[in-house]
Amino acid sequence: QKEVEQNSGPLSVPEGAIASLNCTYSDRGSQSFFWYRQYSGKSPELIMFIYSNGDKEDGRFTAQLNKASQYVSLLIRDSQPSDSATYLCAVNTDKLIFGTGTRLQVFP
Amino acid sequence: DAGVIQSPRHEVTEMGQEVTLRCKPISGHNSLFWYRQTMMRGLELLIYFNNNVPIDDSGMPEDRFSAKMPNASFSTLKIQPSEPRDSAVYFCASSLGASGGPQHFGDGTRLSIL
Numbered sequence: 001q002k003e004v005e006q007n008s009g010p011l012s013v014p015e016g017a018i019a020s021l022n023c024t025y026s027d028r029g030s031q032s033f034f035w036y037r038q039y040s041g042k043s044p045e046l047i048m049f050i051y052s053n054g055d056k057e058d059g060r061f062t063a064q065l066n067k068a069s070q071y072v073s074l075l076i077r078d079s080q081p082s083d084s085a086t087y088l089c090a091v092n093t094d095k096l097i098f099g100t101g102t103r104l105q106v107f108p
Numbered sequence: 109d110a111g112v113i114q115s116p117r118h119e120v121t122e123m124g125q126e127v128t129l130r131c132k133p134i135s136g137h138n139s140l141f142w143y144r145q146t147m148m149r150g151l152e153l154l155i156y157f158n159n160n161v162p163i164d165d166s167g168m169p170e171d172r173f174s175a176k177m178p179n180a181s182f183s184t185l186k187i188q189p190s191e192p193r194d195s196a197v198y199f200c201a202s203s204l205g206a207s208g209g210p211q212h213f214g215d216g217t218r219l220s221i222l
Contacts, residue, residue, distance in 0.1 A: 032208050043199055043213040044151070088151065092208045095164055096141075100150040 003027060004091050006099035013106055019076040021102050023089030033065055033072045034090040038101065044088055048074060079106040110134070112214035114200050120220045126188040129217045132181055133202030141211060142175055142185050143199040157183065158206055190221045
């Protein structure tokens with residue numbers, strides 16, 4: 001079992017819709033959780049982090065954490081074509097472990 | 109503010125040659141990380157330093173790889189001798205505090221070994 005799992009996608013959503021990206025992790029001792037966005041040919045860019053159970057909102061982005069079920073998700077409201085990228089989930093135990101990413105495609 | 113700075117951006121070299129990648133972390137950050145990204149394996153942590161000291165090098169693939177951090181503003185990742193399977197994008201990242209905080213990535217070095 002991989003330590004951090006994500007569906008590779010692509011996840012295709014129409015412009016204006018809500019995109020929901022999910023991530024599960026195996027280590028119950030994980031304390032901090034991150035979402036990175038990576039455009040093709042570019043470096044990962046931090047967009048959200050969450051430490052506590054529940055929701056954390058930042059603009060059009062909401063991160064959701066459920067430690068009991070060991071999943072973390074990212075919701076993108078009012079999706080735009082510019083949101084098309086690969087989204088990497090990262091989970092920290094004693095070091096940061098990345099998932100392989102979900103490719104999101106937002107079509108006009 | 110300047111972000112993490114990596115050099116070179118691209119490197120093409122022949123098998124067997126020595127390759128040195130360089131990184132300048134964000135000023136004030138005391139943790140530095142080297143990652144490798146490939147299509148097959150995704151983003152893998154190679155090594156990380158805290159306060160210039162290597163803390164975890166379990167991701168370094170073999171003895172051909174070595175990393176140093178002689179001071180708080182500079183780190184190198186060296187591959188000697190290089191092999192075609194080392195071809196990847198190598199990222200450096202830095203963070204404030206220990207490994208649990210948000211990490212900020214440099215633009216990466218795209219390495220091709222012929």
